[in-house]
């Protein structure tokens with residue numbers, strides 16, 4: 001006889017435990033009452049409508065849910081919203097939320113076709129912002145290594161690497177360059 | 186040596202490296218994916234999945250779950266049995282499937298109950314609180330043993346675990362093998378992998394106005410097959426509207442993926458409220474509609490002493506898992522290019538489709554043709570090795586030549602056009618094989634390192650037609666012959682373009698870029714200025730949907746057809762207004778002008794204004810408005826012969842590719858690393874080179890995954906052992922090498938602009954080329970890749986086995 005596993009703990013409070021969390025999201029202060037079990041990813045998607053945070057696995061492997069927390073990439077499916085209290089979260093909207101005025105990193109992805117379905121793309125663009133933040137020049141091999149924590153099923157990665165390099169050139173200056181004006185906002 | 190330039194007409198937009206029109210919205214994170222869709226009062230579902238591979242469902246206690254605040258309903262197989270018909274099914278009717286298991290479960294992960302609740306969190310609490318009891322049944326995991334009479338039965342109504350069996354023989358295989366100077370034989374196994382898009386399947390259903398059920402879903406092909414979902418839900422087809430939602434990747438896994446939308450529709454009907462069900466990754470890994478092929482081969486190939494292939498004899502058992510939802514269509518794809526690019530005429534193909542306690546099979550990029558190509562190329566490599574021929578040499582000797590097209594292969598399909606030597610030459614021109622062969626020797630001798638060179642080709646069949654759904658049967662129930670695609674172009678009253686596509690086709694390919702490029706080519710407007718939308722099934726004209734690398738070809742035909750009709754109307758209005766003969770007018774750069782006197786012209790806004798607002802200025806009997814639709818039927822389909830010695834033309838737009846890889850293998854650890862990888866593809870006229878390169882690269886990366894990393898594994902007891910991304914290894918950027926890509930363009934004579942499909946080719950050849958490179962690297966150990974995926978431990982084991990024997 002096989003029996004499906006289940007929790008016999010009927011006292012589980014089914015998400016009724018809540019806390020108030022205050023944080024900054026894309027430059028704005030946010031205070032919300034959230035269930036303590038709510039992941040940061042679900043909080044951003046469901047409470048703040050930031051549906052650019054994509055869930056590919058919800059167990060910390062695919063990296064599609066990557067956001068920047070105080071400038072460093074984290075997997076928002078592995079964190080609780082309450083753990084982000086007092087910190088600064090950036091989603092891809094922090095680059096640009098406006099399709100007609102893309103940030104240089106987003107422009108570079110468009111130019112190099114560093115995306116196909118677009119599902120991993122916000123995560124990849126944020127990772128690009130993180131590694132390009134200090135203006136360092138990377139080799140293709142280094143970029144390959146740096147983005148390897150995020151899975152992309154569509155592109156085979158080459159055009160993403162090209163996009164990161166193109167974005168780096170744009171941000172560092174030189175021909176066709178643009179400054180990352182939104183950085184540190 | 187470089188490939189000769191093949192002449193084709195010059196286009197202004199087609200063939201240019203343009204940015205994709207889909208990208209701006211995706212880059213700001215507004216792709217409109219299914220999980221992003223919110224609506225008032227939306228409920229969420231979570232699924233209890235079977236922990237047992239084969240068992241009778243004894244009881245499901247829902248009482249605890251229903252006590253949880255926020256849980257609205259729990260539905261089980263009993264509800265499904267009472268209120269549904271079986272799901273759509275192209276296999277035998279004796280193998281019925283429901284979106285929730287009825288009476289018994291047949292694989293680990295099959296749905297047992299659905300909990301519907303106010304939030305997904307609460308729905309999952311509800312699943313935790315369910316208590317289901319199962320009575321275990323004997324488990325069937327080995328597909329060959331499944332066919333033995335004493336094996337336990339998956340489907341009592343079907344009476345055996347053999348889903349389908351037939352032997353097709355084209356030509357005379359025994360003569361071909363007895364005439365051969367050498368017959369090579371092998372036993373090969375292609376293991377299970379899957380499309381595994383980063384976005385899972387999902388659907389949101391809601392009871393709408395007038396009793397119409399609306400299902401929003403990211404599955405494809407429902408302009409074609411919506412009525413089958415309605416049938417499963419026991420509602421009239423005009424009371425179901427399926428609303429297309431862009432998909433975050435598919436690669437086959439969302440091709441007619443019907444169980445998720447059918448289930449969401451059922452839950453919405455039963456609760457009377459909107460319900461969303463989006464698979465989580467565990468759901469998708471163990472219960473997606475589509476795992477890929479899982480085939481066991483006995484193969485024989487005959488060759489003459491000078492390397493000419495005489496025939497191929499295939500005996501394949503395909504492990505379809507517990508259900509046969511699409512019949513054996515994945516083998517039709519093998520038949521479409523069964524002889525590869527080679528001239529041999531004799532082929533025997535015995536197919537047995539086995540039913541086992543595993544997830545059902547469906548589509549994965551290549552749809553089974555990639556598996557056949559791997560077997561074919563494995564056999565060609567084996568013959569070459571035994572004859573002492575280089576891989577490029579044996580292939581070149583056997584190629585179908587340019588003056589033989591259109592070429593009818595054994596089995597009846599047509600290859601429309603091609604230039605295989607040009608593709609091979611281009612690939613050889615991009616890499617210095619002589620250097621690498623010398624380097625291989627040097628590294629082996631001086632540094633004790635092992636590099637291998639693999640070279641393989643593939644055909645890239647594209648644009649399936651529907652006869653392949655039924656040529657398997659002598660008396661098919663529904664011998665359909667249509668597989669069209671449609672487009673509607675509207676010029677609005679101000680002269681702006683709207684383009685409507687009639688199926689869901691955004692899944693990471695670029696249907697909007699392709700179709701607006703065609704509008705641009707025909708009308709001289711910029712592609713970005715055209716707005717694209719997708720029709721729901723209540724409005725859709727005939728549309729089969731993407732799959733089998735058909736969409737670019739088909740939508741180009743549909744858009745061009747609609748464009749021709751609309752151009753004629755514009756010219757007729759202009760002729761009437763300017764009082765000149767229509768023959769003297771032409772449409773250039775979004776203006777209708779007099780030939781030779783372009784100053785006498787009318788722009789689109791002026792013509793549109795006439796069409797919408799000045800009926801008295803229109804030619805007599807012309808209808809107001811500027812909208813035209815066109816349904817483009819499959820460009821070349823013929824009926825199979827009644828005795829099935831000829832399966833007819835069903836996949837005639839055929840590209841070609843050649844890949845060459847230089848791979849280092851560490852015999853002590855089984856680790857592999859690429860030194861170089863060249864991929865040359867001929868997909869006919871290229872619409873957007875960078876997009877095509879992207880598809881070749883992405884496809885090749887998936888082929889690499891199927892070859893070295895990805896496995897949907899079941900243990901001997903039928904337990905599924907790949908239920909997370911920690912177990913199922915999708916290649917990361919570290920595993921995928923930079924591919925150097927080249928193109929040859931041999932336009933198709935049968936399609937608009939000469940386009941061929943190019944969406945799958947990358948995955949069709951990587952498994953062959955990587956297998957060959959591993960063999961070549963470890964030749965002294967007698968390495969022969971016979972089973973995929975070939976993991977590091979397999980390589981180490983083969984090397985150690987060889988050393989122990991020597």
Ligand code: FES
Nearest residue numbers: 057058060063077
């Ligand atoms: S969704 Fe967070 S890592 Fe996959």
Ligand code: FES
Nearest residue numbers: 116120152153154
């Ligand atoms: S673009 Fe589709 S997953 Fe990366």
